[in-house]
Amino acid sequence: MKYNILVKRKGIAMQIIIVGCGTVGRALMAQLSIEDNNITVVDVNADMIKNVANLYDVMGIVGNGTSYHVLADANIEHADILIAVTHSDEVNLLCCVVAKKAANCHTIARIRNPVYSEEREFIRRELGLSMTINPEYAAAQEIARLLKFPSAIDIDSFSKGRIELLRFKVPKNSMLIGKALKNLPRQIQLDILVCAVERNNKVFIPDGDFWIQTGDILSIIAVPENANLFFRKIGIRINQVKNALIFGGSEITYYLTVILLSMGVQVKIIEQNRNRCEELSELLPKATIICGDGNEQNLLNEEHLEQMDAMVASTDMDEKNIILSLYAQGKVKSKIITQINHLDFNDVIHNLNLDSLIYPKNITAEYILQYVRAMKNSIGSNVERLYKLMDGRVEALEFIINPLSGLIGIKLQDMKLKSNLLIAGIGRKGKFIIPGGQDEFQSGDSIIVVTTNSGFQDIYDILKK
Amino acid sequence: MNYEMIRYIVAWVLKIEGAMLSLPCIIGLIYQEKEGNSYWIWMVVCLVIGFLGSVKKPKNTEIYQKDGFVSVAISWCLMSLFGAIPFIMTREIPLAIDALFEIVSGLTTTGASILSNVEVLSHTNLFWRSFSHWIGGMGVLVFILMLLPVKNGSQINLMRAESPGPSVTKFVPRIRNTAILLYKIYMVITIVQIILLRLTGMQWFDSMCISFGTAGTGGFGILNNSCANYTPIQQWLITIFMILYGINFSFYYLILCNKKKTAFKMEEVRAYFLIIVVAIGIITWNIGSMYLSFSEAFRHASFQVGSIITTTGFSTTDFNLWPEFSKYILVLLMFIGACAGSTGGGIKVSRILILMKTIGKELQTIVHPRSIKKIRMDGHSIEDDMIYSIIMFFITYIVIFAISVLIISLNDFSLETNFTAVAATINNIGPGMDCVGPMSNYAAYGGVSKAVLIFDMLVGRLEIFPILILFCPFTWKKKG
Numbered sequence: 001m002k003y004n005i006l007v008k009r010k011g012i013a014m015q016i017i018i019v020g021c022g023t024v025g026r027a028l029m030a031q032l033s034i035e036d037n038n039i040t041v042v043d044v045n046a047d048m049i050k051n052v053a054n055l056y057d058v059m060g061i062v063g064n065g066t067s068y069h070v071l072a073d074a075n076i077e078h079a080d081i082l083i084a085v086t087h088s089d090e091v092n093l094l095c096c097v098v099a100k101k102a103a104n105c106h107t108i109a110r111i112r113n114p115v116y117s118e119e120r121e122f123i124r125r126e127l128g129l130s131m132t133i134n135p136e137y138a139a140a141q142e143i144a145r146l147l148k149f150p151s152a153i154d155i156d157s158f159s160k161g162r163i164e165l166l167r168f169k170v171p172k173n174s175m176l177i178g179k180a181l182k183n184l185p186r187q188i189q190l191d192i193l194v195c196a197v198e199r200n201n202k203v204f205i206p207d208g209d210f211w212i213q214t215g216d217i218l219s220i221i222a223v224p225e226n227a228n229l230f231f232r233k234i235g236i237r238i239n240q241v242k243n244a245l246i247f248g249g250s251e252i253t254y255y256l257t258v259i260l261l262s263m264g265v266q267v268k269i270i271e272q273n274r275n276r277c278e279e280l281s282e283l284l285p286k287a288t289i290i291c292g293d294g295n296e297q298n299l300l301n302e303e304h305l306e307q308m309d310a311m312v313a314s315t316d317m318d319e320k321n322i323i324l325s326l327y328a329q330g331k332v333k334s335k336i337i338t339q340i341n342h343l344d345f346n347d348v349i350h351n352l353n354l355d356s357l358i359y360p361k362n363i364t365a366e367y368i369l370q371y372v373r374a375m376k377n378s379i380g381s382n383v384e385r386l387y388k389l390m391d392g393r394v395e396a397l398e399f400i401i402n403p404l405s406g407l408i409g410i411k412l413q414d415m416k417l418k419s420n421l422l423i424a425g426i427g428r429k430g431k432f433i434i435p436g437g438q439d440e441f442q443s444g445d446s447i448i449v450v451t452t453n454s455g456f457q458d459i460y461d462i463l464k465k
Numbered sequence: 466m467n468y469e470m471i472r473y474i475v476a477w478v479l480k481i482e483g484a485m486l487s488l489p490c491i492i493g494l495i496y497q498e499k500e501g502n503s504y505w506i507w508m509v510v511c512l513v514i515g516f517l518g519s520v521k522k523p524k525n526t527e528i529y530q531k532d533g534f535v536s537v538a539i540s541w542c543l544m545s546l547f548g549a550i551p552f553i554m555t556r557e558i559p560l561a562i563d564a565l566f567e568i569v570s571g572l573t574t575t576g577a578s579i580l581s582n583v584e585v586l587s588h589t590n591l592f593w594r595s596f597s598h599w600i601g602g603m604g605v606l607v608f609i610l611m612l613l614p615v616k617n618g619s620q621i622n623l624m625r626a627e628s629p630g631p632s633v634t635k636f637v638p639r640i641r642n643t644a645i646l647l648y649k650i651y652m653v654i655t656i657v658q659i660i661l662l663r664l665t666g667m668q669w670f671d672s673m674c675i676s677f678g679t680a681g682t683g684g685f686g687i688l689n690n691s692c693a694n695y696t697p698i699q700q701w702l703i704t705i706f707m708i709l710y711g712i713n714f715s716f717y718y719l720i721l722c723n724k725k726k727t728a729f730k731m732e733e734v735r736a737y738f739l740i741i742v743v744a745i746g747i748i749t750w751n752i753g754s755m756y757l758s759f760s761e762a763f764r765h766a767s768f769q770v771g772s773i774i775t776t777t778g779f780s781t782t783d784f785n786l787w788p789e790f791s792k793y794i795l796v797l798l799m800f801i802g803a804c805a806g807s808t809g810g811g812i813k814v815s816r817i818l819i820l821m822k823t824i825g826k827e828l829q830t831i832v833h834p835r836s837i838k839k840i841r842m843d844g845h846s847i848e849d850d851m852i853y854s855i856i857m858f859f860i861t862y863i864v865i866f867a868i869s870v871l872i873i874s875l876n877d878f879s880l881e882t883n884f885t886a887v888a889a890t891i892n893n894i895g896p897g898m899d900c901v902g903p904m905s906n907y908a909a910y911g912g913v914s915k916a917v918l919i920f921d922m923l924v925g926r927l928e929i930f931p932i933l934i935l936f937c938p939f940t941w942k943k944k945g
Contacts, residue, residue, distance in 0.1 A: 015638075033618065038638040046848065056618035059638040062845075 013038050014376050015079045019065030019095050020086030021045075021052050023342070024110065024135065027365035028083060029056045031388075032372065040074040043086075066094040068102060081106040081130075081375065083368060089113045096129050106130040106375060108368055112251065131371050135364040140255035142363055143337055146356050147244060147260065147310050150335040151236045153217065153356050156387055158398060158448055163425055163432050164227055165195070165389070165396065167219045168236070170212060175234055182208030188233050191434045192222040195424045195450040196394050201350070203393045203452055205420045219389065221424045221448070223432050241265060241309035241335060247294045247324055248315030249276045252339070252360065256312065257287050268303065270294050294324055310335040314358075318343040325354050383456060384446065396424070396450045399459040403443040407459060413437030416464045421451040423462070466940075469523035471536040474623070476518025477609050478540040482547055483511030485600055486593075489551070492670075493589040500589040503554035511547055526617050533622025535940060537606055538931040541923060544605060545569045548597060557590050562912050569919045571597030573926035574808065576684025576778040576895030579908045579915070583689055588670060594685050595674035601926065602681025602710075602808035603651050604628065610644040626931045630805025630813055631855055636718045650717045651808070655680045658706045665699050679706045682809040684778025684895040691780045691903060697764055700781050704764075704771045708741065711775030711803035713815075732843055733804050733815045737774075740801060740814070744770045744794055751791045766791075774798040776810040778895025780903035792898060799888050810893030810925050812862065816855050818842065823852055861929050866891060869921050873914040886910075890918045891925040 014037045018025050021043045029052065033039055039058040042065040043049050049060035063070030065084065076082070082099040084092035089111045096107035108131045116123060117134045124132050145155055154167040170176055179187065181194050197204045198217040204210070212218070222230060244260060246253050249271030257267045267287040271277050277291040292299045294315065305311070311332045313321035318340050325338040336355040343349065349357065366388075373386050385398040401408065407415070412423060412435055426433045427446040433439065441447065449462055456462070486508040493501015528536070545568050552564035563579045570577045571594050580586070586594075600608075604627040610620060620640050625633045635643045655676055662672035674687045688694055692703060712734055719728035728734075748766040749759075756762040768781045773795050784795060802811010822840045829836055839846035869887045878886075878900050885897030886907070896903040907918065924932045934940050 013639075038642070040638050054619060054621065057620070057638070057640055058618065059635045 014081060014372070015075065016040070016372070017042060017071070017074050017076065017079045017082045017099070018058075019043070019082065019084045019092070021048050022085065022087060023361040024085045024364045024368075025083075026052065026055075027361055028085070028368060029058055031365065031369055033057050035373070035376075037372075037376075040079075042070060042074055064091075066091055066098055068098055071095075071099060071102060076103045076105070079103055079105045081108065081372060083108045083372075085110045085364075085368075089116055093123070093127065093129075097127050100128045108133065108371060110135060110364065112136055114251070114254070131368070133364055133367050134255075135360050136251035137255045138363050138367055139252050139339070139358055139360040140259055143252070143256050143312060143314075143358055144259040144263065146337060146358075147265065147312075147335060148240045148263065150239075150241055150310065151231055154389075156389065156396075158221075158385070158387075158396070158425075162223065162427065162430070163221060163448065164224050165219055165221050165387075166227055167217060167390075168231075170214060170216045170218060171236065172214055174214075174236075176212045176218075177214055179212055180208065181206055181210045181212070185434075188230065190222075190226050190230050190233065192220050192226055192230050193422075193424055193434045194218050195221050195396075195422050196390070196452075198390065203390055205394075205422050205450060205452055219394075219450075221434070221450075241333075243268070243308055244310040244312060245270070245303065245305065245308045245332075246312045246314055247321070248313070248339075249273065249280050249289075250314055250316065252314050253312075254280065254283060256314075257284050261286050268308075270299070270303070294320065297327075300327070306331045307333075309333045310337070312337045312339070314339040316341065322349070322352065322354065326352065329355075383458075394450060394452055395454050395456070396448060397456055399447045399449065401441045401443055401445045401447060401459065405441070405443070405459065407441050408443055409440055411437065412439050415462075417462055418451070418453065418464050420453060421449060421462055424448045424450045466535065467523070467525055467527060467529070467532045470526055470528055471532060471539065473519055473521075473523050474528075474536045474606070474609065474613075475540050475543060476515050477613060478515075478544055478605055479511050479547060480515030480519060481605055481608055481612075482544055482600075483508050483515055485596065486511060486551070488596055489589045489593040492592040493587075496588040498587045498589050500555040500557070500587040504551050504589060504593070507547075507551050507554060526619075528617070528619045528622050530622050530625070531934070531940065533619075533626045534931040534934045537623060537626035537927060538923075538935045540606060541572070541927060541931075542935075545572055545919075545923075548572060548593075551593060552590060555587065555590060557586055562915050563908075566907065566915050566919055567594065568597060569922050570890075570895070571595075571683065571685060572601035573893050573922040574598050574601050574681040574683040574776070574810065575890055575893045575922045575925075576678065577890055577901075577918070577922070578685065578895075578906050579910075581906055581908050583685075583687060591674060591687050592670070595677040595683070595687065598681030598683025598685060599655065599677040600681070602683065603647060607644045607647060610640055611648065627927065628806065629810065629926075629928060630713075631816055631819070631851060631858075632805075634715055634806060636715065646718060647714055650714055650721075651680065654706070654709060658702070661702055662699060665696065665702065667695070667699060675703065676706075678779065679703055679777060680710060680808065682707065682710050682775045682777045682803065682807070682893070684772070686779060692768070693781050695781075700764060700768055703779060704768045707771040707775045707777045707779070710777075711771075711807050711809045712737065713804040713806040715806055716804075730843070733818060736818055737804050737814045740798070741770055741774060744774070744798060748787075748791045748794060752787055755787070769795060770798065773894060774801060774809075774811075775803045775807075776892050776894045778889070778903075780896060783902060783904045785898055785902035785904070796885060796888065796898070799885075799892050799894055802892055812859070812892075815842070816858065819847060819852060819855055820859065823856070858929060861933070862891070865921070865924060865929065869917050872917045873910065876909070876911050876914050878909075886918065887921055891921040893922060893925045 016037050016039045018028055019042045021041055029039055033056045041052055041058050042061045044064055046062045049062050053060040061074050076099055082105055084095040086092055092109040096109045099105055099107050107129050109129055111132045112134050120132050149155055152166045152168045156165040196219040197206050243266040246269045249269055260267050269287055270290045270292055272293050274291050277289050281289045311328045313324040315321055321338050325336050328336050337358055338354045339358045383397050384400050387396040389396055423435050425448040426435050486504055490501055490504045493504055548568040549564040552558040558564040558567055566579050606623045606627045636646050637643055658676040659672050678685050716728050716734050745767050749763045753762045765782045769784050772779045800812055801817055802813050803809025805813045805815040826838050826840055866887055870883050873883050881898050882900040886901045889895055889897035
C-alpha cells in the first residue's frame with residue numbers, strides 16, 4: 001500500500017496497472033481515472049498508448065505486459081491491482097502470474113476461451129488470481145437475467161440479494177400514470193420506493209409530489225417478493241419468457257443458450273455460418289439451430305417471429321442487431337434485447353427506443369469496476385458498496401452505521417439532507433425497511449442511499465454542510 | 466477551438482501572477498519602499514481580473530493540442546504584459562518596450578537586460594525581476610496544473626506546450642501529481658541554494674535573488690558586473706547549482722525513487738556532463754595564461770561553461786576578452802543548451818543527441834542502402850515522427866534565427882553582436898558577445914529590434930510552435 005515518498009497517499013487513490021487498451025481497457029481507464037486512481041497502461045502498440053495518453057489522465061508504457069521489466073517500469077512494486085485485458089487469455093494469465101510473483105498485488109484477468117472458463121476456479125485459485133472474468137459469460141448471464149424478468153430493463157441486487165433495484169418503463173394505460181409518489185404505497189399497499197426517474201434523458205431523484213407520466217423510466221427498490229407483487233398489481237406481466245430466438249452464434253449465444261435451457265426456455269438460434277451451426281448443434285443438442293441469414297425477412301416469417309416471447313440480436317454487426325430489433329418491435333411478445341459491441345453513438349441508439357441494450361464491454365468493465373471499488377472502499381472510505389446506475393448518472397451506496405455514529409436516534413425528517421438524494425432503504429437484522437420520516441438509524445444498520453451526486457466517502461456526506 | 470477553456474486557463478494564470486506579485490509587495494514593506502505601493506495596486510487588479518475570469522467553469526474542459534498551444538502562448542503573452550506594468554508604474558523602467566523586454570527576459574529565464582545600471586533599482590523591482598525567473602523556469606501552466614479543478618487527460622497538452630524538450634515524460638500516472646513533484650523538487654533545490662549562499666555570508670536578499678536567477682536558469686544579477694564581486698566559494702556554489710538545474714528533472718525523480726542506476730544511465734545526462742567536462746577542460750587550457758593562477762582560470766572557465774550551457778547567463782569575468790577559440794566554444798554551448806525537462810533553454814542536449822544519431826543512421830544507409838536501423842535512446846527506439854518533429858524544430862529554429870538577425874542588423878552593430886544577440890535571446894541565455902557581452906546590455910538596440918528579441922525569447926522558451934501558431938490565420942478560423 002505504500003507509494004513513493006513524494007506523492008503522499010491522499011485519500012484512497014489506488015495504483016492500478018491496466019494491461020491492454022482495447023475497448024474494455026479503455027472503458028476501465030475512463031471510469032477509474034475519474035474516480036481518482038493512479039493508472040498506468042501497458043500495451044505493445046505504441047500508437048494505442050499515445051492515443052490513450054491524450055484522452056485520459058494515465059501514464060502509458062509501450063511494451064509487453066508479461067515482461068517483468070516492463071511491469072517494473074510501470075512501477076509494479078507499488079501497484080495495488082493489475083488488470084489484464086489484452087485479447088489473449090494466455091497473455092492475461094501470464095501477466096497476472098508475473099505481477100503476483102513480483103509484487104503480490106491483486107490481479108484480475110479476462111479469460112474468454114471456454115476451455116479455460118470451465119477451469120476458472122482452479123486457475124484462479126492455483127495461480128493466485130483475485131478474479132477472472134469471462135466477458136461473454138457475463139453478458140450471457142445479464143441477458144438471461146433480463147429474460148427471467150422481461151418487464152424490467154435492468155435489475156441490480158443489493159445487500160446480498162435481499163433488495164433489488166429494478167428499472168422499468170411505465171407503459172401506456174398503466175394505472176401508475178398521473179399518480180403522485182407519496183400516495184403510491186398506500187394505493188397499492190406494498191412497501192416499494194421509487195428512487196429515480198428518467199424523463200427526457202434526464203435523471204431525477206423524485207420527492208413525494210412527483211407525478212408519474214407515460215414513458216417515464218422508474219427505478220424502484222423493493223425486496224424481491226414485493227417486486228413481483230408490485231408488477232402484478234400494476235398490470236405488467238412478470239412471467240419469464242417461454243421461448244427465445246437468438247440471432248448470431250457467438251460465444252455469448254452459446255453461454256446464453258446453456259443458461260436458458262437450464263431455465264426451461266426453448267431456444268432457437270439463427271446463424272449464417274454453416275460450420276458454426278454444426279459446432280453449435282454438437283454443443284447444444286437441445287436447441288434448434290437454423291442456418292440462415294437474419295437479414296432475410298422471409299426467414300423471420302418462416303420461423304414465426306411473432307410467436308416468440310423474446311428475441312436476442314447478438315450478431316457481430318451492431319447495425320444488423322439494431323435493424324433486427326427495430327423490425328421485431330411489436331411482433332415479439334415481451335422482450336427484445338439488442339447487443340451493441342462497438343458502436344459509440346449512444347444518444348442515437350437511445351433515441352431509437354429499443355427495449356433492452358446490452359454492451360458486453362461495459363458489463364465486463366462494470367464487473368471489474370465493482371471489484372476495484374470494493375477494494376478501494378475497504379482501504380479508505382466508509383462506503384460498504386457502490387453501484388453506478390444508468391450510465392453512471394446515479395450512484396447507489398451502502399453504508400454501515402457504526403455504534404458511535406452521531407446520526408443514531410435522529411428522525412429522518414429532522415435530518416437536513418442534500419438535494420438529489422434519497423435514503424432508499426435500511427437493512428436491519430436481516431430485514432429490509434423502506435424508510436419514512438419517523439424512522440431512525442440504529443447501530444449496525446446498513447443504509448442504502450441513492451443520489452445523483454458523487455464522491456461520497458462517509459454517511460455524514462449525505463447531510464447538507 | 467475551446468475558447469471557454471482558454472479563457473478559464475488564462476484567468477487562472479492571471480490569478481497566479483497576482484498571487485506571485487504579493488512577494489515583491491512584502492519585500493517593499495520590509496525595505497519600506499514606496500515602489501511597493503504600485504505592486505499592491507497591481508496585485509489587486511490582477512487578482513480581480515483573474516477571479517472574474519475564472520468564476521464560470523467551462524462545460525467542456527477538453528483541451529486539444531491546438532487549444533493547449535494557443536492557451537499557453539496567450540498566457541505567456543498576457544503574463545508578460547501584466548508583469549511589465551509594475552516596472553512602468555514605479556517609473557524605474559518608464560518606457561513600455563523596455564519594461565516588456567525586461568519582464569519577458571525574466572519570465573523566459575533569459576536574463577538579457579536593457580538596464581545599464583541595475584544597482585539603482587529599488588529592492589522591490591529587483592526582487593520581481595529575479596523572481597520572474599523562478600516563475601518562468603518551471604512554468605506557470607505546470608503550476609496551474611497542480612491547482613486546476615479539472616479532471617481530464619487532455620491537460621497533458623498544456624504541459625506539452627510549456628515544458629521544454631522533444632517529449633513530455635510523466636513521472637507518475639496523474640498529471641497533477643507529476644506537476645506537484647516537479648515543483649517540490651524545484652522548491653527544495655532553490656531553498657537549499659538560498660541557505661547555502663546565506664551560509665557563505667551573502668545577504669538574505671542577495672542570496673534569494675541569485676538563487677531565483679539560478680533556479681530558472683535566468684541570469685538577472687543584482688550587481689552591475691553580475692557575479693564578479695562574489696567570493697570564489699560563492700561562485701563555485703552558483704556554478705554547481707546552475708549545472709544541477711540544467712539536468713533533466715526525471716534524473717532527480719529516479720534518484721528519489723532509489724533507481725540510481727537508471728538515473729546515471731540516462732544518455733542525455735551523461736552527454737550533458739561529458740560536454741561540460743570537455744568544454745571546461747579546453748577553455749581552462751586556452752585561457753590559462755590570462756589569469757594569475759590555474760585555480761582562477763579553472764573557476765572562471767567552469768562558471769562560464771555552466772552558465773552558458775544551462776542558458777543561465779551569469780558571469781564572473783568579461784569573457785568578451787577571452788581568445789576567439791574559447792568564445793566560439795561558448796557560442797556552441799549556447800546552441801546546445803541544457804537537458805530536456807530541465808529549466809534551461811537552448812536546443813536541448815537530447816535533440817542534439819538524436820540529430821547526431823540521425824546523421825549516423827543516414828551515413829549508414831548510404832553505405833548499406835537496404836539497412837534498417839532504429840535510432841535508440843535510453844534503450845528505447847525512437848519513432849520516426851519524433852525524429853521528424855525534431856528536424857522540423859531545427860529547421861524552423863534556423864529560419865527564425867536568420868530572419869531575426871536580418872531585422873536587427875538594421876541597427877548597424879557588428880555581425881558578431883547581432884548573431885550572438887539573437888543566439889543569446891532565442892536560447893534564453895542573456896549575455897552575448899561584443900556589444901551585448903556580459904558587461905554590456907541591450908539598451909542600445911532600437912524599438913523594432915527589441916520587439917524582435919522579445920519575440921525570440923518567447924519563441925525560445927516555448928520551443929517555437931506555440932508562439933508561431935498564434936500568428937497562423939487558420940488557427941483562428943471558426944471552421945478549421
